[in-house]
Amino acid sequence: MNDENNSAYNLDLFPVDSTPRETTVFPLSDHSVILKSFASTAASKIYTSTAAISAQAPFRHWQTPGGKQMSALSTNCGELGWVSDRQGYRYQATDPQTGKPWPSLPQFLSELAHDAAAQAGYNDFVPDSCLLNKYLPKASMGLHQDRDERDFSQPIVSISLGLPAQFLWGGLKRSDRPQRLLLEHGDVVVWGAADRLRYHGIAPVKASKGTTADHRLNLTLRKAS
Ligand SMILES: O=C(O)CCC(=O)C(=O)O
Numbered sequence: 001m002n003d004e005n006n007s008a009y010n011l012d013l014f015p016v017d018s019t020p021r022e023t024t025v026f027p028l029s030d031h032s033v034i035l036k037s038f039a040s041t042a043a044s045k046i047y048t049s050t051a052a053i054s055a056q057a058p059f060r061h062w063q064t065p066g067g068k069q070m071s072a073l074s075t076n077c078g079e080l081g082w083v084s085d086r087q088g089y090r091y092q093a094t095d096p097q098t099g100k101p102w103p104s105l106p107q108f109l110s111e112l113a114h115d116a117a118a119q120a121g122y123n124d125f126v127p128d129s130c131l132l133n134k135y136l137p138k139a140s141m142g143l144h145q146d147r148d149e150r151d152f153s154q155p156i157v158s159i160s161l162g163l164p165a166q167f168l169w170g171g172l173k174r175s176d177r178p179q180r181l182l183l184e185h186g187d188v189v190v191w192g193a194a195d196r197l198r199y200h201g202i203a204p205v206k207a208s209k210g211t212t213a214d215h216r217l218n219l220t221l222r223k224a225s
Pocket residue numbers: 131133141146158167200201202218220
């Protein structure tokens with residue numbers, strides 16, 4: 001990957017389904033990138049899948065271990081889903097709300113995440129979990145680390161659709177001042193290796209006149225097991 005942090009480069013990529021994927025790569029570090037528009041051509045398929053997933057496993061607000069309600073709405077697909085309640089944060093194979101296994105992770109999403117990870121130098125990424133986060137205007141996500149997965153050598157792939165948002169990209173300490181990075185419809189962030197445990201979050205999402213979207217949808221794909 002490019003080691004000049006301020007330059008972007010353009011790539012035309014042909015994934016397995018042979019839909020061209022055009023992207024501009026913005027390196028965040030030697031281990032992490034923003035792939036602008038990488039998921040744009042898959043957006044309508046992702047929205048259709050999200051509707052099917054949330055029909056089986058509805059979006060809900062997680063409770064934090066401290067008893068607060070998270071402002072984003074969440075659900076999961078894949079073998080394991082990330083959940084939070086008074087007992088803590090964890091992955092589990094069933095939806096606590098329905099007792100049923102999470103809906104399966106669509107193959108095209110797994111491939112999209114695999115291909116995005118490869119752009120950042122992670123060649124063998126196969127996710128087994130996808131957390132879907134839906135942000136209505138004013139919803140946000142506080143600075144946190146993703147540390148409930150088993151294997152921190154596996155990266156995180158995060159897809160943004162709909163309303164834009166400011167991604168807070170912090171350091172390895174909570175007190176490190178985060179950079180604010182604009183994530184727009186179709187953008188994919190990949191981070192891992194030395195950045196795997198960076199604090200990150202989402203500033204309160206704002207309604208936007210420039211789009212018909214009324215919410216932001218984030219899909220975070222990880223290998224949890
Ligand atoms: O919505 C986002 O872009 C970030 C979501 C996130 O960090 C998480 O679910 O762990």
